Amino acid sequence: xxxxxxxxxxxxxxxxxxxxxxxxxxxxxxxxxxxxxxxxxxxxxxxxxxxxxxxxxxxxxxxxxxxxxxxxxxxxxxxxxxxxxxxxxxxxxxxxxxxxxxxxxxxxxxxxxxxxxxxxxxxxxxxxxxxxxxxxxxxxxxxxxxxxxxxxxxxxxxxxxxxxxxxxxxxxxxxxxxxxxxxxxxxxxxxxxxxxxxxxxxxxxxxxxxxxxxxxxxxxxxxxxxxxxxxxxxxxxxxxxxxxxxxxxxxxxx
Amino acid sequence: xxxxxxxxxxxxxxxxxxxxxxxxxxxxxxxxxxxxxxxxxxxxxxxxxxxxxxxxxxxxxxxxxxxxxxxxxxxxxxxxxxxxxxxxxxxxxxxxxxxxxxxxxxxxxxxxxxxxxxxxxxxxxxxxxxxxxxxxxxxxxxxxxxxxxxxxxxxxxxxxxxxxxxxxxxxxxxxxxxxxxxxxxxxxxxxxxxxxxxxxxxxxxxxxxxxxxxxxxxxxxxxxxxxxxxxxxxxxxxxxxxxxxxxxxxxxxxxxxxxxxxxxxxxxxxxxxxxxx
Numbered sequence: 001x002x003x004x005x006x007x008x009x010x011x012x013x014x015x016x017x018x019x020x021x022x023x024x025x026x027x028x029x030x031x032x033x034x035x036x037x038x039x040x041x042x043x044x045x046x047x048x049x050x051x052x053x054x055x056x057x058x059x060x061x062x063x064x065x066x067x068x069x070x071x072x073x074x075x076x077x078x079x080x081x082x083x084x085x086x087x088x089x090x091x092x093x094x095x096x097x098x099x100x101x102x103x104x105x106x107x108x109x110x111x112x113x114x115x116x117x118x119x120x121x122x123x124x125x126x127x128x129x130x131x132x133x134x135x136x137x138x139x140x141x142x143x144x145x146x147x148x149x150x151x152x153x154x155x156x157x158x159x160x161x162x163x164x165x166x167x168x169x170x171x172x173x174x175x176x177x178x179x180x181x182x183x184x185x186x187x188x189x190x191x192x193x194x195x196x197x198x199x200x201x202x203x204x205x206x207x208x209x210x211x212x213x214x215x216x217x218x219x220x221x222x223x224x225x226x227x228x229x230x231x232x233x234x235x236x237x238x239x240x241x242x243x244x245x246x247x248x249x250x251x252x253x254x
Numbered sequence: 255x256x257x258x259x260x261x262x263x264x265x266x267x268x269x270x271x272x273x274x275x276x277x278x279x280x281x282x283x284x285x286x287x288x289x290x291x292x293x294x295x296x297x298x299x300x301x302x303x304x305x306x307x308x309x310x311x312x313x314x315x316x317x318x319x320x321x322x323x324x325x326x327x328x329x330x331x332x333x334x335x336x337x338x339x340x341x342x343x344x345x346x347x348x349x350x351x352x353x354x355x356x357x358x359x360x361x362x363x364x365x366x367x368x369x370x371x372x373x374x375x376x377x378x379x380x381x382x383x384x385x386x387x388x389x390x391x392x393x394x395x396x397x398x399x400x401x402x403x404x405x406x407x408x409x410x411x412x413x414x415x416x417x418x419x420x421x422x423x424x425x426x427x428x429x430x431x432x433x434x435x436x437x438x439x440x441x442x443x444x445x446x447x448x449x450x451x452x453x454x455x456x457x458x459x460x461x462x463x464x465x466x467x468x469x470x471x472x473x474x475x476x477x478x479x480x481x482x483x484x485x486x487x488x489x490x491x492x493x494x495x496x497x498x499x500x501x502x503x504x505x506x507x508x509x510x511x512x513x514x515x516x517x518x519x520x521x522x523x524x525x526x527x528x529x530x531x
Contacts, residue, residue: 016529024435024437025435025437025438026437028435072528075367075368076368077365077366077367077368077528078525078528078529079525079526093367093368095366095367096366100363100366101363101366105282112278113278114367116271116274116275116278117271117275117367117368119268119270119271121274
């Protein structure tokens with residue numbers, strides 16, 4: 001496997017449904033042997049994908065289609081229920097607000113912690129610190145606990161860390177939308193720079209125009225299944241056609 | 255730099271990552287312990303000192319309990335007898351109780367980013383080891399003052415290491431249970447309270463040699479893991495004898511087995527932590 005690639009083979013993922021989940025040992029004891037399939041929810045079904053090194057891969061789909069779960073599986077946060085996911089190279093992920101930040105630690109301490117999680121030395125992080133503070137634009141707040149940050153500050157610092165650790169694979173979920181116009185523009189610039197440097201990027205977004213603009217390949221997920229994979233314009237067209245059809249059925253029902 | 259340079263040559267990148275994470279979690283645990291306190295680490299010395307004095311007074315003077323004679327024959331002191339056992343016991347319980355909190359403490363983080371979760375427990379245990387070393391220093395200092403010290407002191411650290419590994423083994427398992435059902439922490443607390451009295455800490459071993467004590471109880475109280483560790487520590491620090499080899503073997507076997515089983519279980523289950531609500 002070459003550095004910067006992700007192989008997803010026959011991946012399915014199921015979650016236990018919260019409402020059916022015993023919350024104490026007593027309840028769990030009472031339910032022994034009463035397990036039913038209704039407790040499970042399949043978020044992803046039989047996903048096959050190959051992401052090539054240096055490519056810009058996008059995922060689109062309605063809310064709850066499994067995009068974020070697929071990204072989390074790629075990031076190694078969850079283990080697939082069946083199938084395999086393999087990735088090669090240093091993987092940096094920006095999955096949600098405050099991705100990988102501990103609320104009680106200061107911004108600076110969190111930068112070091114994130115570096116440690118990515119296997120980067122303290123020295124390396126100290127060298128990138130200036131750049132990270134600069135990019136995030138959070139200034140002296142870097143020495144305040146991140147729990148007092150605004151959501152915009154969270155995302156800016158998160159993104160600054162994610163892109164300044166020399167990732168070979170970068171996973172980004174929607175979050176950029178939280179930042180202001182100027183920050184979003186800088187994110188795009190920086191992602192393009194990383195891409196030019198050979199970083200593989202996987203992006204999840206609802207912004208179809210942006211996606212067909214940025215991505216080499218696009219995947220469309222619907223209820224946990226990969227409906228279409230390939231040329232961005234074609235996938236977006238198919239997705240929008242499907243959404244329109246859904247709109248029509250809603251209207252006729254009214 | 256967190257990782258000593260000499261280490262970084264022999265470690266694989268993923269091991270190096272784990273070592274610096276362990277260091278991070280240990281540092282955090284240590285800092286949190288005396289956060290917002292002026293005297294800080296001073297409390298680490300005060301705690302064991304007061305333990306020796308208070309227990310020595312209550313058991314030795316109020317109850318008139320007789321501790322066995324020490325090696326030099328002049329330190330018959332129930333406080334010290336008790337403290338030698340207690341230091342080992344608190345490593346064990348500190349790690350078992352701590353591990354549940356350490357895992358919960360990183361579970362939110364683990365839902366957002368991948369890192370080897372066991373590093374949180376190993377880091378917490380490392381912080382605990384530092385704390386325990388300070389307590390051991392207090393004990394050793396007192397024994398030096400009383401002129402009841404010998405090279406056998408090294409076996410104190412053997413016993414502490416065994417207790418630590420054994421505690422981590424149990425901690426690996428109960429922390430996973432506790433991540434699922436918070437009842438576990440209360441249950442473990444109660445079980446440890448009970449278990450405390452299956453180890454000769456507040457009572458002396460020779461009480462076991464009376465006829466009223468059933469054979470089974472005697473065997474259990476002699477050979478249960480914490481009791482073995484305590485016995486080794488007592489030999490090392492109180493009687494100043496080389497611990498019997500069978501105690502050393504049994505103690506090591508308990509420690510290594512528990513750690514290995516816990517480790518394997520934790521490695522298998524810890525991925526599911528990110529799916530807990």
